[in-house]
Amino acid sequence: MQNMEELYQMIAERKQNPKAGSYTDYLFTKGLDKILKKVGEESTEVVVAAKNPGDDELVYETADLFYHVLVLLVERGVSFDQIKAELAKREGKMSDYKDRPEIKNL
Numbered sequence: 723m724q725n726m727e728e729l730y731q732m733i734a735e736r737k738q739n740p741k742a743g744s745y746t747d748y749l750f751t752k753g754l755d756k757i758l759k760k761v762g763e764e765s766t767e768v769v770v771a772a773k774n775p776g777d778d779e780l781v782y783e784t785a786d787l788f789y790h791v792l793v794l795l796v797e798r799g800v801s802f803d804q805i806k807a808e809l810a811k812r813e814g815k816m817s818d819y820k821d822r823p824e825i826k827n828l
């Protein structure tokens with residue numbers, strides 16, 4: 723089984739050592755705007771899938787979105803550890819949402 727961090731490492735390896743015929747390499751060759759377009763498309767597909775009955779489409783589109791977000795992070799030079807550190811900072815430290823003015827104002 724491949725976890726998110728292993729997938730990130732594989733994508734980073736593709737960036738370091740481009741492989742002919744690789745879809746990941748294709749995205750890096752096209753560049754940031756193409757990757758951003760894919761992230762936008764895949765996000766919309768997750769939203770549509772979530773509104774439809776059944777889990778299969780939602781699972782499939784979510785996996786597509788996760789993959790493309792990881793490609794984006796590699797392209798922008800953001801490490802997986804940076805994301806883990808940000809999540810760890812939040813662990814058990816988020817105040818009650820009812821006490822947060824930015825949420826009250828939504």
Ligand SMILES: N=c1c2ncn([C@@H]3O[C@H](COP(=O)(O)OP(=O)(O)OP(=O)(O)O)[C@@H](O)[C@H]3O)c2ncn1[C@@H]1O[C@H](COP(=O)(O)O)[C@@H](O)[C@H]1O
Pocket residue numbers: 724729732736741743744745746747760785786789
């Ligand atoms: N997880 C993924 C993954 N998820 C989605 N995709 C690709 O993302 C694309 C999304 O499909 P779309 O129909 O939206 O896009 P498309 O029409 O094929 O292409 P575009 O011209 O729109 O960019 C498909 O081509 C999928 O193959 C992925 N491609 C690769 N991986 C992983 O990355 C690894 C390395 O892949 P390669 O770089 O291709 O060797 C693989 O072993 C996988 O583990």
